[in-house]
Amino acid sequence: MTAYKQLETRFGRIAAIEDTLGILDWDAQTMMPRGAIAGRSDQLAALKVLSHELMVDPRMGDLLGEAAGDEPRLDDWQRANLREMRRRHQRAVAIPADLVEASSRAAAACQHAWETARPANDFAGVKPLLAEVVATRRAVAQALGDALGLAPYDALLDAFDLGSTEDEVDRLFAPLQRALPELVGTAVENQANRPALPISGHFPIAVQEALGRKVLASVGFDFEHGRLDVSAHPFSGGASGDVRITTRYREDDFFSALMGTIHEGGHAVYEQGRPEAWRGQPVGESRGMSVHESQSLSFEMQAARSAEFSRHLAPLVRDAFGVSGPEWTPENLHRIAIEVKPGFIRVEADEVTYPGHIMLRYAIEKAVIGGDLSLDDLPAAFNDGVKSFLGLDVPDDRRGCLQDIHWYAGLWGYFPTYLVGAMTAAQLVAAARTADAETWPALERGDFSPLLRFMRHAIHARGCLLDRAELIEAASGERLSGVPHHQHLVARYLG
Numbered sequence: 001m002t003a004y005k006q007l008e009t010r011f012g013r014i015a016a017i018e019d020t021l022g023i024l025d026w027d028a029q030t031m032m033p034r035g036a037i038a039g040r041s042d043q044l045a046a047l048k049v050l051s052h053e054l055m056v057d058p059r060m061g062d063l064l065g066e067a068a069g070d071e072p073r074l075d076d077w078q079r080a081n082l083r084e085m086r087r088r089h090q091r092a093v094a095i096p097a098d099l100v101e102a103s104s105r106a107a108a109a110c111q112h113a114w115e116t117a118r119p120a121n122d123f124a125g126v127k128p129l130l131a132e133v134v135a136t137r138r139a140v141a142q143a144l145g146d147a148l149g150l151a152p153y154d155a156l157l158d159a160f161d162l163g164s165t166e167d168e169v170d171r172l173f174a175p176l177q178r179a180l181p182e183l184v185g186t187a188v189e190n191q192a193n194r195p196a197l198p199i200s201g202h203f204p205i206a207v208q209e210a211l212g213r214k215v216l217a218s219v220g221f222d223f224e225h226g227r228l229d230v231s232a233h234p235f236s237g238g239a240s241g242d243v244r245i246t247t248r249y250r251e252d253d254f255f256s257a258l259m260g261t262i263h264e265g266g267h268a269v270y271e272q273g274r275p276e277a278w279r280g281q282p283v284g285e286s287r288g289m290s291v292h293e294s295q296s297l298s299f300e301m302q303a304a305r306s307a308e309f310s311r312h313l314a315p316l317v318r319d320a321f322g323v324s325g326p327e328w329t330p331e332n333l334h335r336i337a338i339e340v341k342p343g344f345i346r347v348e349a350d351e352v353t354y355p356g357h358i359m360l361r362y363a364i365e366k367a368v369i370g371g372d373l374s375l376d377d378l379p380a381a382f383n384d385g386v387k388s389f390l391g392l393d394v395p396d397d398r399r400g401c402l403q404d405i406h407w408y409a410g411l412w413g414y415f416p417t418y419l420v421g422a423m424t425a426a427q428l429v430a431a432a433r434t435a436d437a438e439t440w441p442a443l444e445r446g447d448f449s450p451l452l453r454f455m456r457h458a459i460h461a462r463g464c465l466l467d468r469a470e471l472i473e474a475a476s477g478e479r480l481s482g483v484p485h486h487q488h489l490v491a492r493y494l495g
Contacts, residue, residue, distance in 0.1 A: 003066035004074060008281060010060060013399040015280040017051045018051040019239030029231045034112075035075055041108040052100045055092035064089055068171035075107070077283060084282030091159070093139055096146030103136040107410030114408035117230050127375055130396045130408060135413045138369060148339055153369050156413030161288040161420065163468055169362065169416045171484050172423060176355055179486065180389075187340040187352050187493040196329040203254040211254070211320045212247065212261040215313075219265040219299055220452045221245075222272050233405045234260045234347070236267035236296075240279045243268045254321070255336065256348055262304045266296035266418035267453060273460030282462045287471055289414065293421020295455060299353045302429045303486070307332050308443040316446075340490060342390040344399040351422065352493055356389035361404075361415040364489055369412060422473060426485035428458070431476040 021044060054060070071079060076255075110129035119124035141152035148155060150165075157164040164194055177461050195466055212229060221228075226238070231246035238244030244266035249257045270286055278284025286292050303309060307330070314330040317323070326332065340350045346357040364381055367373035380403040383394040394400040406414050432454035433439045440448040458475035465471075472480045 002070050003063045004070040004082060004097065007020050007060075007063050007067060007082070009280060010054065010057075010063070011085060012087075012280045014051050014054050015240070017047055017054075019242075021047050021051075022237050022239045023244070026237045026246075026392045028108075028112075029233075029235065030229045030244075030246060033310070034438060037108075037112045039195075040052055040104055044108055045104040045318060048104045049101050051099055052092055052095070052097055055089060056097070061093070062113060077278065077465060081278070081281050081283035084285075086463050087162070088282055090147060091144060093361065094143045096143070099136065099139055099143065099450040102204060103140055105340065106132040106136045107408075111405060111409040114402070118398055118402045120397045122401070123269065123379055123397040123402055127406065131375055133408065134172075134368060134412070138371075141369060141412075150365060153413065156369065157416065160411075160414050161290045161417050161468065164290070164416070164420070166290075166366070169420065170400075172420060172480070173359055173362070173416075176419075176482055176486060177359055180355055181324060183489060183493070184342065184352055184356075185338065188342075189293065190494060191335070191340055194335070196339055197331075197332050199255075200252070201321065201325045203251055203321055203322060205249045207253060208249050208254050209232050209255050209318050212258055213318070213445075215258065215304075216261055216265045217264060218446045220269045220272075221265050226268055234264055236271070238271075238276070240271075243271045255315070259300055259304060259337075260347070263296045263300040266290055266299035267292055269299070270295040270455070271458055272457050275461055275463045278463055283465060287330075287462070287464050287466070288468050289417035289419035290424055291459065291468060291471065293418050293435060294424035295459065296428050297422050297425035297433075298451065298455065299448065301439075302425055303440075303443055303448065305334075305337040305351075306443055307331075307334045307438065308440050309446070310447040311444045321487065340493060341490075342392055344386065344392060344394060345403055347404075352489055355419050356421070358387050358419040360385035362419075363413050365407070365415060380438075420480075424480060424483050426488045427476045427478065427480060428455070430484050430488075431458070 024040065024044060024047070028037075028044075032040060035215070059189065065080075067082055071082065073080065106129070110126065110133045113126045113129050117123065137156065138152065141155045144150065144159065145152045154165045157166065159167070168317060209228070213223075217223070217230060225241050226243035226245065227242065229246045230248060234245075234247045234249065236243065236245045245261075245268050247257050247264060249258045270292060274286060276285050310333045311330040314328060314333050317333070318328050326482035338350065340352045343349060343354050346354070349357055360382070363385065364373065364378065367381070368378065379397050379401045386392050386394050386400065406412075427453070432451055436450045437453055439454070440450070442450050459471065462471060462474075466474060469480065
């Protein structure tokens with residue numbers, strides 16, 4: 001076997017371990033009994049250490065060096081795969097095995113403590129465990145930064161979104177941050193002149209689930225290779241060929257769960273559409289989290305909240321829940337879908353106020369990782385930010401700094417990808433609609449296939465063949481900017 005072929009075998013084994021981790025983590029958040037947390041933490045830590053040990057094995061470094069001799073005979077996909085192997089190896093050798101284990105244990109313990117602390121409004125109770133998470137993430141950030149020549153926070157950004165830096169995020173966010181107060185105010189004022197009729201009632205969870213599955217199938221989710229379940233915080237995970245997504249239900253509000261299901265469905269169809277021939281290899285993986293978020297937001301925010309899809313959704317909802325009246329018309333459901341209303345909960349935010357939620361979290365995590373904000377002061381800083389960005393007074397930590405799982409699960413540097421993803425989604429959807437004029441009219445029939453077809457070709461099937469910036473430019477014809485996103489918000493909410 002050539003050095004390159006030996007590397008493919010080794011990385012295939014690592015991918016199998018990571019798939020196992022994905023299923024164990026899904027189970028921990030959905031079905032695992034709470035009494036199993038200690039054992040599961042040990043299992044996850046052991047597998048992460050095993051994966052890390054395989055990656056940093058000295059022979060792996062030797063093979064990566066020897067594979068340079070194979071490169072002239074490799075095709076484009078194989079050369080890209082070798083490039084991604086080297087990147088992953090460089091990151092792995094930068095982090096000591098004991099830090100990998102400590103970080104995994106800290107995140108697992110804190111994540112499960114958060115599940116109790118959030119409903120109990122108990123930040124003080126989870127803070128000591130969060131301090132362990134922050135300490136290990138700072139150590140990881142420093143180690144990665146030293147190896148990659150990056151500032152610590154840039155190293156965390158780069159781990160979720162290859163090539164992302166604080167400078168790039170600031171460049172994308174700054175114009176929107178300046179425009180956001182006027183945009184929110186004008187959108188709220190416009191909608192006050194044509195308010196949505198409120199909808200209310202009892203929406204049985206079983207009926208909501210059936211409706212969600214029907215729409216999820218329309219999005220393109222393959223139930224033969226995936227599941228839909230329930231968790232405290234909706235997510236997409238699982239393994240290659242076995243994509244697990246979750247949502248959460250409220251019997252007095254069907255809309256939140258439905259949109260959450262479509263959102264996670266966008267993540268899932270990306271995973272299910274990755275190049276089959278390269279499953280288990282780095283080049284076959286998704287191209288970072290902002291691209292991933294662009295897929296969920298293309299299907300949920302851009303498509304499922306359109307006037308066209310509302311005309312398809314209205315009769316489905318009336319039939320499913322046995323409701324009727326003026327509040328159940330397509331026009332009213334569309335007004336509800338795009339209602340702009342500043343609120344406390346990020347995952348329930350409309351797309352006009354959503355950027356404020358992300359910019360706040362971005363500012364806080366930069367300050368925490370940089371040592372400029374202590375955890376003692378985090379709740380107050382969060383509340384001050386909500387007041388500044390959204391004009392709201394946060395009543396408790398449950399609706400403040402405890403609402404998201406990310407920091408407690410160790411995902412520092414993740415939040416900016418949501419807004420970068422929204423900007424990417426707007427740019428990709430604009431390109432999809434230019435490429436096929438039927439992309440939006442088809443939504444009126446509940447047909448997402450033109451949009452999915454564009455994403456399959458432009459994004460999913462390319463895996464990591466291209467770097468993120470190259471991928472977006474190849475798909476849309478332009479370098480990523482915030483302009484299409486701003487144009488979309490103005491057209492939808494101020495038009």
